[in-house]
Amino acid sequence: MRLPDIPERHRRLTRTIAAAGTGALALVRRRDFAPEHESTARLGNALASAGLTWITGTQAFLGRAGDEFDLGAVFGPFGKNAGEPVRYSTADEHFDENATARSQAFLNATTAAASGVISWSLWGSTQKITEAIDARLPAGMGRGLSAVASGSLVALSAAVIDKLESWACEDREQLNYGQVEIDLPDHIRACILRLLSQPHPMSGQAAEAARAQFDSARFFVGVTYPSALHSGTDPVTVNSGQLAHLFDDEDITSIDVYPSAASPKAVPATQTYPVIGVRTKESQPTMELRLEFIDGYLSRLEFSERDAEPIPLLSDDLPADSGIGTLHPDGVDVGAEGVGYWSSLDITETEDEFVLLSEWPDAADLTFRTDRE
Known part of the structure; x- marks a missing residue:
């Protein structure tokens, strides 16, 4: 069983959740919890880190920007019938979309699980570092800066991904x-x-x-x-x-x-x-x-x-000396122009009429x- 990928049409919502969730996670301090609840907080932090990592690896966060292009912006509403719909569908019979989706989902889930394990393992070290930073800043400023920096980094990453995809689409003219x-x-x-x-x-x-x-x-x-x-x-x-x-x-x-x-x-x-x-x-x-x-x-x-x-091709035109079992290495000449079945064929290219x-x-x-x- 695997988590389903998030459709790309939900990209804005997914990126908002990822940025806000990452910022909120940066607010967490172990001093906010009683000692007996620290293990629970540590586990929750690890699960949240894994979930946010998975979200940022989904199609909705990393998918192709090409599907979001405004078709009207590309071609413009020209012609007297502009706006009247027609439909077309695309499919590549040599491309196994399901297999690719499964592979990407497995890689994303594996990365998310690793992120959770790392977050659990480094809980003590990261908390010591954040507490040391908090002690040097006015009360609450350390948390705020951490949240803003973490959330902004995720949002900036999304913007960079979109820009790179835009450049890639401009460079290739795939038909x-x-x-x-x-x-x-x-x-x-x-x-x-x-x-x-x-x-x-x-x-x-x-x-x-x-x-x-x-x-x-x-x-x-x-x-x-x-x-x-x-x-x-x-x-x-x-x-x-x-x-x-x-x-x-x-x-x-x-x-x-x-x-x-x-x-x-x-x-x-x-x-x-x-x-x-x-x-x-x-x-x-x-x-x-x-x-x-x-x-x-x-x-x-x-x-x-x-x-x-x-x-x-008529039997009347076959050589008179041909019978059952007769092998004709050069083929059988049939008709006045000697056209018939041949053991080797000369293939010539012809240019067909181009038709709009x-x-x-x-x-x-x-x-x-x-x-x-």
Whole structure:
């Protein structure tokens, strides 16, 4: 069992308790207690020292300052829709947050326990020193100075920690990745509705199911964002102006779709919708707008370069002298251009078209092709 860490949102309260508690502890003198009660006072002093040490090691005292940044101060309320919320969440699948929290909590608890033991062991020595100081000062001044000095030291430490964290945040430009919920732009919505209005080559019911799912759906896209905007892992609300700033240079070729579970399923359950939107512009690669379905539900809108048409691999094209057990070290040449399966592959890098969300096509830019088989 371990003491739970204090959430960072309670930072001000935690630091006030730490500073006030440390100052109050500096007021304690053993002469304030009867001799028979000194052991109890000594134990209480040790426990209080351990508790204050633990408090100053919690997330609320030492946590990252980045989570407390004012988002409006960073980006400002710009745009006609400023203030309207959108949501995004962050998560690093390679980062074990629970394991890190347990490790930090254990270290903090161990340090607090050591502080209590040291306080107990040095009770006599520290009291002799404070009593010697008190004897040289006017009555009560020694206690007051000790309390002010101790409490101020804790408060100053907190201010120094904040300053160091602020410098650290300025020096690093760490980018994070997260999913943000968006209101699907009107021009993209119009494209999808026009695509779904095309005759379905196999089933009118499948087209109706796709339209019902699209009408009920919520939409998310992946974005990168700086730690200055948000450095935590909890979902945070940003306004539409800040979202537009995130999309300024974001390459977005897919939009994740989350339809209502109450909407009818499309058949086949897993498919690329057989009607595909095509945008062709002079001196630019041909782009395609596709709808992807998983388990009968619309899962993604894709707008990317058209893939090269694959060459079908047919048994009629295989070498006549090939049979069961025939090994082909250089692969099997299939088709007129000698394309087939190879034991080694040459991989070439291609530069895909960079697509901003605002550059997705308008409905009038699309023509449509249908996969009928």
